[in-house]
Amino acid sequence: MFTVPLVSAQRTGLVDQVIEQLRDAVRQGEWAVGERIPTESELASTLGVGRNTVREAVRALAHSGLLEVRQGDGTYVRATNEVSGALRRLCGARLREALHVRRALEVEAARLAATERTQDELDTLTRLLDERDELWSRGDVEAFARCDAEFHLTMVEAGHNNLLSELYRGLMELVAASVATTSDTTCHREPVRHRDILAAIADRDPERAARHTQDFLDDLIAGHLG
Template structure:
């Protein structure tokens, strides 16, 4: 039985139903099981199932017929223009982050102070607090990335990063909603690798680790 844990649950429930339709579980014209059956299968409430059905109806995949049920009217759904534009914005933001953060990581590896390292270690630890919303996770992530940029001791880089944060936050929230992180442990390890290279004062290693992390994010959207 699939269990959905990330927010928004309705978006995940809609994608899970679409995956089952694509897999052939329900053929064209088939009637879906009722909400009382689907809700426990998805691990969500009936209201979330209704919202997921509304989403798929809006994309032309399902048709909710009053007094009759919900029927499959298409076996797939193309990307909505909104999602296409959001993906393009995410790629643009990651490219800009790479320009700022890779250089900052290199400088941080040569200039970081003990206080800088403590700030990075503390921020790294808080990224793994369970039960957070997507927005809360992104905010914790931004604290770590800002600590790395601050450790470069370059006022211009820090001003660029701070001015960029609202757009970065919005893009990263969109990213996790469009493509939830499949392996949170690996993601944490990628961040830890950057901090470790900075701690060891290895500029080249910090560059490689920072670029590898950001390139991996970008790869999911190109």
Template sequence: MSLGALRPSPLVEQATERLRDQITSGEWAVGTKLPGETTLAKSLGVGRSTVREALRALAGAGLVQARQGSGVFVIATEPQEGWSTQLRQAAITDVYEVRMLLEVEAAQLAAQRRTDDDLDVLNAALARRREAATGSDAEFVDTDIALHATVVAAAHNPVLTGLFTEFVPVLRRGLIDLVALLDLRSGDPNHGDDGHTALVDAVTRGDSEAAGRTLREELKQTLALLQSL
């Protein structure tokens, strides 16, 4: 079977896509042993290292499995959904409930661990949020999320930071829609400033209980609005 030579770059991505197509189309059924690396490399017009990386990506997607001494076998014809895909497809209210659990804990840790540099960044983020009150809904939401991101970063836990980063695209879309649909900024262009100021103050004082409580109340109010849509 000839798969057709690939363009020079990006080779790994192209090789992965071509092999995935062979599997998801049913040309290589579940249980099929794939050709060896040398054969695949020749068919695709790439090196064995490129094939190896492509097979590793397919294994990560749950499509193939390497069996020691036997080769690589197809174990599924549909890729497993990754975390990012699940988030994109999830209801914004479900994402927000998880956000509350994650971010309240992050705020409490931030109050305990924040450095002077963190406080400078926090206050700058709060100032940018206030400045964005004269801008568009998208600009305002972006500065709001950026402020929350600085609080999470001040917790100095890379796992929390990574999880929050995964949430951002879904949160951004949901919050922009919320602000627009409910016209939240018509009477108060800087909607939520008091709560965000109190949050920054609590982190600055090192009051973890107040930081968690303040953020929990803010997020609960937003979740209630989302549930009302």
């Protein structure tokens, strides 16, 4: 059952209220991506509404990409926000498309980070890259993918462009999946390329930061999807 506090829906705008409460539960991690949510009857009982109201709310969230209804199996969390849901619906399992979107966003993000980053953000990027390289050397692919995704998100946020950051956060789940799928911990060149990106950001050299980021992602796409 829920651990995120929920309140019984009021009598007006029932569907909209249930949509918002289910959306908040997903955003706050009540159910992880890929996890099945409670049944219609369980949700209806918890929220104090009819099953038809829950069904309409679930249908709306499935349309927006947050949930996926699997006939005869249940309803599963597909994404944590609408942007991510839309990207997943557009790209699906097509890794090439996800990586191309990732490249477009990250090249500009690296350029911005080189000019806009603070010292605190640079320190955070350095710490994350140290952790990332340690995980790489240990062959811990799952933890490496999480740390790598955090490094790239921090780089994007260091550019201080709210719209770019929001788009990238929506892509994060696809990015993490692409890193885990395309990482080969027997290759020693890839962490060095990230050191080049970080050095350019530290030197406040936007064109060099963008070039190293583009080169890294071009190699990634060509090497794994060519």
